[in-house]
Amino acid sequence: MARRPLPRILSTGSAQIARSRELARTAADSATDVLHPLITITRGLRRLASAGRRRWAETPKDRRGPLLFLVASVVLVVALVPYGPLLAVISLMAAAAWHGRERKSPEPEEPDESQTQRLQSLYEALVPYFSAAEDPDPLYTHGGEWEKAFPAYDFDATGRITHLLVRYPAYFTDGEAESRARIEQLLHAKSGRGREYHFTWDEEGNELTVTVLAPLPTDIAAQRFVTAPGETVLGFTDPTQVQRTLPLGHGDGQRDVPPVVWRTGIRSTEPHLLVMGQPGSGTSTLLRSIALQALQYGDVVIVEGGGTGEYACLTGRDGVLAVECGLAGALASLEWAATETERRLIAVNHARQAGRPAPDDTKRPLWVLLDRPTAFTHLAAADGRKDPQSLLQVPLRHGRAANVTVVVADQFDSAEALSDPVRQHTRARVVLGPATAEQLEAVLGAPPHTTPVAQVPPGRGYARLGTGPVHRLQVPATPDPYDDATSEADRQAVLALLPERTTPADGETVPSDAVGSETVTSEAVTSEAVVAEAP
Numbered sequence: 001m002a003r004r005p006l007p008r009i010l011s012t013g014s015a016q017i018a019r020s021r022e023l024a025r026t027a028a029d030s031a032t033d034v035l036h037p038l039i040t041i042t043r044g045l046r047r048l049a050s051a052g053r054r055r056w057a058e059t060p061k062d063r064r065g066p067l068l069f070l071v072a073s074v075v076l077v078v079a080l081v082p083y084g085p086l087l088a089v090i091s092l093m094a095a096a097a098w099h100g101r102e103r104k105s106p107e108p109e110e111p112d113e114s115q116t117q118r119l120q121s122l123y124e125a126l127v128p129y130f131s132a133a134e135d136p137d138p139l140y141t142h143g144g145e146w147e148k149a150f151p152a153y154d155f156d157a158t159g160r161i162t163h164l165l166v167r168y169p170a171y172f173t174d175g176e177a178e179s180r181a182r183i184e185q186l187l188h189a190k191s192g193r194g195r196e197y198h199f200t201w202d203e204e205g206n207e208l209t210v211t212v213l214a215p216l217p218t219d220i221a222a223q224r225f226v227t228a229p230g231e232t233v234l235g236f237t238d239p240t241q242v243q244r245t246l247p248l249g250h251g252d253g254q255r256d257v258p259p260v261v262w263r264t265g266i267r268s269t270e271p272h273l274l275v276m277g278q279p280g281s282g283t284s285t286l287l288r289s290i291a292l293q294a295l296q297y298g299d300v301v302i303v304e305g306g307g308t309g310e311y312a313c314l315t316g317r318d319g320v321l322a323v324e325c326g327l328a329g330a331l332a333s334l335e336w337a338a339t340e341t342e343r344r345l346i347a348v349n350h351a352r353q354a355g356r357p358a359p360d361d362t363k364r365p366l367w368v369l370l371d372r373p374t375a376f377t378h379l380a381a382a383d384g385r386k387d388p389q390s391l392l393q394v395p396l397r398h399g400r401a402a403n404v405t406v407v408v409a410d411q412f413d414s415a416e417a418l419s420d421p422v423r424q425h426t427r428a429r430v431v432l433g434p435a436t437a438e439q440l441e442a443v444l445g446a447p448p449h450t451t452p453v454a455q456v457p458p459g460r461g462y463a464r465l466g467t468g469p470v471h472r473l474q475v476p477a478t479p480d481p482y483d484d485a486t487s488e489a490d491r492q493a494v495l496a497l498l499p500e501r502t503t504p505a506d507g508e509t510v511p512s513d514a515v516g517s518e519t520v521t522s523e524a525v526t527s528e529a530v531v532a533e534a535p
C-alpha cells in the first residue's frame, strides 16, 4: 500500500525541534559550568545557616543570652578592624564554598577478614536450623555463601556485630515460639554474650533483624517529670519502642529520654499495677518513685509488709494519709480505703442520676501502695485475722471509676500467696531484676523480644501495659533519703520532691489520726448517701 508522505512542515519541524533542544541543553550546561561556583557557595551558605539554626535550637535557653552577646561582640570587633568586613565576607564565602562542595556518599565498606570469618561461622551455625533435605535450592548449606543469607550487617570498633539482617527459608517455623527462641539463643551466644539483643521477626518477608541495644541510662535521678495529671513515669526505655520523649535534667544539662508512661484514672485501661522481682531488685524504689509522682495531684496510703522502714521519709507529709508497717495498722488503712472507694462510687452514682457532675471530693486521686503484702498474709493466718489482701477487692474492682489506684509490689517466691483479685485486676505489670524466661512470661503474659543480660543493675527490668508491647525499663534512681548509703546528690533530689510537713512533728500519730478522721468522714458520707437513697 502506498504511504502518504508526511506534511513537510512536520518532518523538517521535528529536526528543528531536536536541534533547538540540543542548543538549549548546551546553553544550560555552559551556564551550569559558569555558575558552578555560585551554586556551590549558595548551597554552602544554606548548609551553614541550617547548622546555625540547629545549634541555636540545641542551646539551652539560659545560655542563649551569653551566646548572643558573644556573637554581637565579634561582629562589632570585625566591623571596627580595618578591612574587617571585607575579610569577613571573604572568609564566609570560603567557608560556604567548602561546606557546599559535592560530597560523594561513602562506598559501603567490605568486611575485613575477621569480620568475614565471624559472618561465615554464624552462617554455618544456622545451617542445621534453616535447611531441609528436600529443599532443591537451599539458602543455607555447609560451605555455602553467607552473602545471600546476610544482606546487611554492621560491626562496632571491636569487630563485634551490632546489626544483622538474616534471611531464612519460608518453611522455617517462625510462628512457633520455641523455634524462634532457639535461633535467638544461638545468635546471642555466637554474636557475643554480655550485650542485649533485640530480635524483630518479619514473618511475611522471611527476615530476622538482630540489633544490639545500647544499655539504658542508669544515672537518671528522681525529678519532676513533664507529664499530665493521671500520667506516671515508670521508668525509661529504648527510643525504638516509644515515640514520645521527656526532657530530663541531667547534671547541668538537659537530655530527651523515651519514658514508659502509665495512665491511671477513669479512662485508663490498666488502672492497677503489679511489680515483681527478686529481693533487692528495686521494687521499693519504684514504689517510692510512684508515690512521689502521685503526691503531686493526690493522696497516698502506704502499706509496707517488709518492715524495713523504707518509706519513713513520707510519714506525715501532706497527702500521705498513712504509712503502715504493722498488721493492725495495715488492716485499718485498707479497710478505710475500701470504704472510701465505696463512698466515692455511691457519690458519683448519685450525682450521675441527678444529672450533676461528679462531686469534687471523688476526683482527687487516691493511691494505695502495698510493698510485700504477702508478708501480712502469713502473719494474719498465724494470728487468726483477716488477710489484708482481701480488703483490696473493692478498690481493685471499682477503683477506676472512683479514682483509686492500687499498686502491689512483691517477690517472686511469694507469687503464690498473691490473691486472685490482685492477679486479675493488675493489668499493668513490671518485672525488675534478674528473672527467668518463665518468670517473665508468667508476670508479663508475653516474652520480651530481647535477650536477658548477665549483670542486671538495680531498677532494670521490663514493663508491659495491658496487651501492649514489652518494654525494657530502667527506673529512675529514687533511693531512701534516710539510708546512709544514699549519695548526697540523690538524697537532695528525693528530699526536694517530698511535700511539706504541715502536720505536727509526731509523724507516726499524725497519719493514723488523719486516717481515723477520714474514716469517720467517709463513713458519715456513706451512711448519709445510703440514707438519702433509702426513701
Ligand SMILES: Nc1ncnc2c1ncn2[C@@H]1O[C@H](COP(=O)(O)OP(=O)(O)OP(=O)(O)O)[C@@H](O)[C@H]1O
Pocket: 218, 277, 278, 279, 280, 281, 282, 283, 284, 285, 286, 306, 308, 310, 458, 459, 460, 474, 475, 476, 477, 478, 479, 480, 485
Ligand atoms: N532505679 C534504681 N537506680 C539506682 N539504684 C537503685 C534503683 N533501684 C534500686 N536501687 C538500689 O538497689 C538497692 C535495693 O533497692 P530496693 O530497696 O528498692 O529493692 P527491693 O526490691 O525493694 O528490695 P528489698 O525488698 O529487699 O528492700 C538499693 O540500695 C537502691 O539504692
